[in-house]
Amino acid sequence: MSFPLPASLPGRCFYAFLAGWVLLARPSTAVAEEIKVEAMLVWGTNEDKSKKPDHQPVDAKTAKKLKKIFTWKNYFQEKHVVTTIANRTTKKIELSSECTVEIRELEGAQVEVQLVGKGEPVSKATKPFTKGEWIVIGGDDRNECAWFVILKRL
Amino acid sequence: MNRDQVFKVQAYLDGELTRSEAAKLEEGWLTTEAGNRLLEELRWTKDVLGENPPLQSVPETREFYWSRIERGIISAEATPPRSNLLVMDFFRRWLAPASGAALVCLLVLLAIQLFEFSPAGTANGQLARVESPSDAMDSFSFENKAEKVFVIWLYERPSEPKPEWNYVKDLMIQ
Numbered sequence: 406m407s408f409p410l411p412a413s414l415p416g417r418c419f420y421a422f423l424a425g426w427v428l429l430a431r432p433s434t435a436v437a438e439e440i441k442v443e444a445m446l447v448w449g450t451n452e453d454k455s456k457k458p459d460h461q462p463v464d465a466k467t468a469k470k471l472k473k474i475f476t477w478k479n480y481f482q483e484k485h486v487v488t489t490i491a492n493r494t495t496k497k498i499e500l501s502s503e504c505t506v507e508i509r510e511l512e513g514a515q516v517e518v519q520l521v522g523k524g525e526p527v528s529k530a531t532k533p534f535t536k537g538e539w540i541v542i543g544g545d546d547r548n549e550c551a552w553f554v555i556l557k558r559l
Numbered sequence: 560m561n562r563d564q565v566f567k568v569q570a571y572l573d574g575e576l577t578r579s580e581a582a583k584l585e586e587g588w589l590t591t592e593a594g595n596r597l598l599e600e601l602r603w604t605k606d607v608l609g610e611n612p613p614l615q616s617v618p619e620t621r622e623f624y625w626s627r628i629e630r631g632i633i634s635a636e637a638t639p640p641r642s643n644l645l646v647m648d649f650f651r652r653w654l655a656p657a658s659g660a661a662l663v664c665l666l667v668l669l670a671i672q673l674f675e676f677s678p679a680g681t682a683n684g685q686l687a688r689v690e691s692p693s694d695a696m697d698s699f700s701f702e703n704k705a706e707k708v709f710v711i712w713l714y715e716r717p718s719e720p721k722p723e724w725n726y727v728k729d730l731m732i733q
Contacts, residue, residue, distance in 0.1 A: 474710065530687060
């Protein structure tokens, strides 16, 4: 059985375009990429200074964004890590002695983020993670403070 | 005498009425003086016009008249196709397939936009799935689309008070 080719030039161009699209478009969806992620452990407080002397204020851009979403006045950074996660692998990032975050790169530009606190998994999220997007896992702490694990897709 | 009566008499004279209508008219209004007079006037007018048809005068001779029509037919057959026909033909042969291809290109671009580069997976139905594996902690999540921030907020799961035995007993089937 032979495929009927159109006789006219525009018709042939049209079929060539369709064939090219089918051949070229499919592999592009299958090719996965490694993702670059910035992870931060941040404390939010209404105090002007953090109680821990090694805490540094977060950069202005991060602080501005956090202030748009949350109510705390100041944000201090405890740890800051930039890492790359290869295709279909899991990266474990230790942000403090009690807090670890595990990020797994999944199919379809998704990630699985698991937060482990004191050795126990406390939260697991699976979602698309595109460039420029943030995932923030947070919770209340004592003295009207809050902690944040901030993951930025670079 | 009204307009309908006049029309009816005209129709009667032209033989356009049914037999019953004609009989009704003959026995009715035509028996009156006005009706009879109108019928006579109309009949006279019809006779006069029928005997003297209007004269159609042709300014040219018969041969010249028909030769002019013949020349018109010959020249119309020899005229080349008009330019708008050429444009239509060009459109049908080239622009119509090209516009189809352009439409397909547009759809392909839209599909690529939707399925490969959609932010937060909202376009292709990929939504966030959040679980709280801990018994002690629970969470809620929300997305600030303007800032492109997805927030999972953890909190201690409230411990449920143990129900009173009497209350449980009431719920049970005796």
